[in-house]
Amino acid sequence: MNNVNEIIKPGNYLMMGNEACALGAIIAGCRFFAFYPITPANEIAEYMSINLPKVGGIYIQMEDEISSIASVIGASWAGLKAMTATSGPGFTLMQENIGHAIMTETPCVIVDVQRCGPSTGTPALPMQGDVYQARHGSHGEYEIIVLAPSSVKDTFLLTIEAFNLSEKYRVPVIILSDALIGHMMENVEIPDLSSIKIVDRKKPLKLDDSQFFLSEDIAPMPTLGSGYMLHITGSTHNEKGIRNVYDPAYVNNLIYKIYAKIHKHIDDIVKIETRYLDDSKVLLLSYGSVARSALHAVKLARRIGLKVGYVRLITLWPFPEKIISNIINSVEKIIVLENNMGQIFNEVRRVSHKDIEVKFLPPDILGTIHDPLYIMNNLRKFIGE
Amino acid sequence: MYEHPLAKYFRKGVRQPFCSGCGNGIIAQCIIRAIDELKIDIRKIVFVCGIGCSGWISTFLNVDTLHTTHGRPLAFATGVKLGNPELKVIVLTGDGDGAAIGGNHLIHAARRNIEILTILVNNRIYGMTGGQVAPTTPHSMKTTTTPYGNIEYPFDLCKLVEAAGASYVARWTTFHVKQLISSIKKGLLKEGFSFIEVVSQCPIQYGKYIDVREPAKLLLMLKDLSINKDKAKTINEKELKEKIIIGEFVNKEVIGFSKAYEQLIIKVRGKIE
Numbered sequence: 001m002n003n004v005n006e007i008i009k010p011g012n013y014l015m016m017g018n019e020a021c022a023l024g025a026i027i028a029g030c031r032f033f034a035f036y037p038i039t040p041a042n043e044i045a046e047y048m049s050i051n052l053p054k055v056g057g058i059y060i061q062m063e064d065e066i067s068s069i070a071s072v073i074g075a076s077w078a079g080l081k082a083m084t085a086t087s088g089p090g091f092t093l094m095q096e097n098i099g100h101a102i103m104t105e106t107p108c109v110i111v112d113v114q115r116c117g118p119s120t121g122t123p124a125l126p127m128q129g130d131v132y133q134a135r136h137g138s139h140g141e142y143e144i145i146v147l148a149p150s151s152v153k154d155t156f157l158l159t160i161e162a163f164n165l166s167e168k169y170r171v172p173v174i175i176l177s178d179a180l181i182g183h184m185m186e187n188v189e190i191p192d193l194s195s196i197k198i199v200d201r202k203k204p205l206k207l208d209d210s211q212f213f214l215s216e217d218i219a220p221m222p223t224l225g226s227g228y229m230l231h232i233t234g235s236t237h238n239e240k241g242i243r244n245v246y247d248p249a250y251v252n253n254l255i256y257k258i259y260a261k262i263h264k265h266i267d268d269i270v271k272i273e274t275r276y277l278d279d280s281k282v283l284l285l286s287y288g289s290v291a292r293s294a295l296h297a298v299k300l301a302r303r304i305g306l307k308v309g310y311v312r313l314i315t316l317w318p319f320p321e322k323i324i325s326n327i328i329n330s331v332e333k334i335i336v337l338e339n340n341m342g343q344i345f346n347e348v349r350r351v352s353h354k355d356i357e358v359k360f361l362p363p364d365i366l367g368t369i370h371d372p373l374y375i376m377n378n379l380r381k382f383i384g385e
Numbered sequence: 386m387y388e389h390p391l392a393k394y395f396r397k398g399v400r401q402p403f404c405s406g407c408g409n410g411i412i413a414q415c416i417i418r419a420i421d422e423l424k425i426d427i428r429k430i431v432f433v434c435g436i437g438c439s440g441w442i443s444t445f446l447n448v449d450t451l452h453t454t455h456g457r458p459l460a461f462a463t464g465v466k467l468g469n470p471e472l473k474v475i476v477l478t479g480d481g482d483g484a485a486i487g488g489n490h491l492i493h494a495a496r497r498n499i500e501i502l503t504i505l506v507n508n509r510i511y512g513m514t515g516g517q518v519a520p521t522t523p524h525s526m527k528t529t530t531t532p533y534g535n536i537e538y539p540f541d542l543c544k545l546v547e548a549a550g551a552s553y554v555a556r557w558t559t560f561h562v563k564q565l566i567s568s569i570k571k572g573l574l575k576e577g578f579s580f581i582e583v584v585s586q587c588p589i590q591y592g593k594y595i596d597v598r599e600p601a602k603l604l605l606m607l608k609d610l611s612i613n614k615d616k617a618k619t620i621n622e623k624e625l626k627e628k629i630i631i632g633e634f635v636n637k638e639v640i641g642f643s644k645a646y647e648q649l650i651i652k653v654r655g656k657i658e
């Protein structure tokens with residue numbers, strides 16, 4: 001029933017970022033995908049609608065983005081790995097139910113193929129404007145995991161990683177792609193599927209075990225209809241799920257626990273990629289599509305003898321605070337490159353020593369990719385060459 | 386000591402949260418009685434409920450309950466049903482939850498004909514938030530937010546859901562418990578989208594505005610206001626305006642969405658092999 005080999009065999013394939021995302025999801029075990037059409041995320045849905053039935057999975061086009069994420073949460077509690085995809089405006093509509101998934105500790109994956117905004121904005125052009133929304137889009141206090149791919153192959157691998165983290169920590173995981181990566185075509189090497197690590201959620205072993213929520217070490221997750229008489233609610237609740245909206249002690253306990261289950265395991269969750277760090281005094285720090293230009297610029301700089309290093313954030317949230325502050329506090333200057341008005345830039349400034357110069361560099365024109373030569377020119381100015 | 390025959394369906398140590406005289410207690414009992422009479426395994430039923438007083442109907446029952454966001458229980462339930470088609474899914478929603486904020490999901494669940502039984506409790510007002518106007522509040526009625534009288538007109542939810550394509554549609558009041566239980570039994574066995582509207586009394590908020598606070602009187606009012614759908618055809622439109630038309634409006638056999646999807650999977654996989 002779940003034979004993924006019917007969809008793809010190991011080998012090299014030319015594919016689009018959005019297709020790589022859908023394929024990664026199916027390989028990770030995704031068997032429920034709900035969607036409402038939006039540019040530039042549609043190819044994920046098209047791939048899913050063709051291929052999910054082949055592995056016994058379900059594709060459903062819902063009436064809007066609100067119901068898409070809602071049905072994903074329902075399917076997850078019915079026992080399936082589930083995903084939805086969207087872009088900026090749809091992501092905004094999903095925020096309330098993303099909060100519900102956090103509160104009920106529901107594993108699921110949300111792909112945001114970012115476009116220019118606010119509002120309808122420019123549907124087919126890339127920007128990185130949803131970094132804060134991914135972290136703080138829903139109301140109230142919570143912690144979430146957000147990953148940013150920078151290539152088509154990366155999208156494939158990070159989608160699998162997103163499911164693994166989501167299942168492991170019972171938390172929604174957001175993939176923050178953009179129109180550039182989503183629509184780009186590149187080579188992806190599909191390895192032997194048995195070599196790919198797949199994580200499945202922890203399930204309760206015996207029927208009398210009923211502490212299903214609020215464990216710092218992640219409580220086992222039962223499925224609906226398996227005899228546990230579950231009470232699942234987005235309202236404040238205790239470890240058994242029983243609702244209490246009167247006692248502040250319940251709020252306190254809940255908020256701390258959903259934070260702690262992420263922060264206690266932060267070293268396992270966060271990932272970054274670095275190059276040429278050993279002798280660098282200047283760093284280019286970026287993520288997502290921008291990181292490709294940044295790496296190119298670093299290589300150009302090295303060619304002319306400039307000691308420039310490269311840092312790419314793979315995990316945006318929780319912000320890799322410890323790793324980043326360790327790296328950046330050993331250099332003199334940092335340039336943060338983003339295709340926005342400086343969202344991660346603020347985080348980098350927050351964790352850097354006061355004597356370190358931190359500069360922000362958006363592309364020449366927002367919504368376009370940073371030209372490596374433009375980065376070089378600014379780098380030269382910045383280091384006074 | 387004598388234990389109530391339905392006591393096994395209640396969650397120990399959890400109190401029912403409703404105001405005295407609320408219709409939700411009657412509706413909870415009707416649902417439980419229907420399940421008990423059909424001898425369906427309660428462990429294979431999932432209750433998905435929205436926000437509002439009606440969303441609490443299953444919280445004191447010892448059942449699988451997914452308490453969702455305002456207006457969205459049908460969308461969550463769609464995922465539950467497709468995730469495991471062997472489960473019976475009951476959505477509990479109110480007139481604000483299901484017909485205002487969740488109106489879009491209601492018509493699309495009916496159109497899709499997904500195998501979900503929806504019980505919509507219509508007390509014709511926003512009870513939990515203090516008595517604001519609802520999409521089902523009668524014309525010209527005063528509420529907290531229509532101090533000069535409601536200038537809008539109420540929804541006929543059964544007509545709406547019928548037009549959208551549901552397989553089973555019925556309306557009763559909390560006075561008509563026998564009919565309601567029978568309808569719930571039919572809805573539970575139906576293959577397709579089933580919708581039962583229950584017009585219910587709210588002695589606190591609605592009662593405040595019509596100046597009738599006694600639950601028994603409110604129930605008798607519901608009885609007097611009700612008219613069977615067949616009899617309704619014989620009286621003129623003006624007289625009918627004040628009435629609650631009750632009865633079974635739709636009962637047809639159309640393949641449900643999850644069943645149709647299973648067939649699609651078999652078809653697609655057949656081509657591969």
